[in-house]
Amino acid sequence: MRKSGLAAAAGLGSLVLLLAACGGSGSNSAAGSPSSAPGASSVASGPATPTSATSSATAAATASKKGKHSKAKPHKSVAPLPSGGDQSIPPVGTTVMIVQKSAIGYVLAEANHQVVYTYSKDKQGGKPTCTGSCTVAWPPATGMPQAGPADVFPAKFGLVTRADGTKQITYNGYPLYLLKDAKPLATTGNGGDWHVVKLSASNIRT
16 A cells, blocks of 8 residues: 555656646746847847938938038139229230320320330331341330220221231331330430321320
8 A cells, every 4th residue: 555655656756747847848938939029129129220320321411411511612703993984904914005295295105104106117017127136226015905094096906926926016007116215205216217106185085
């Protein structure tokens, strides 16, 4: 009888161990479910990270774009011209021609008051004939001619190309020259083959 009881007790113990083993297996399976849950959670939260990064990148790009547009670009402007009639600032290389009153009357001169001359051997519309050593005393008037703002001329200015390629100013088709070392308003070169260009007070605007 005692032997049967021991056998029964042993059998009951085996059953308890078996149940415990099943319970352990069940607890492992239950533990696996939560472990898979974080995985799922990470997958679900995965898109949130790129979205945040994209939003940050978009915000940075927007800020950069706004900063770019808010920066003022260099602006070039033309300086105001002097007031008074048709006055303007002539460009570099311009020779302003004016009507100047001299000892022999009103004559054509450069704006620095240097009187200009024509050469009797030159032909209207032709090439300058004062060349070589002639130009030592009578250098050609050069530059882009422009009438002074207060002067009105009955003839036109122009340019003629000399043999050396220099552009010489012409008036009414005749090449113009200067007398070297002449003083302002001086007409000492007038006479012989050299002549001032005579004008009148009516050629000056009042």
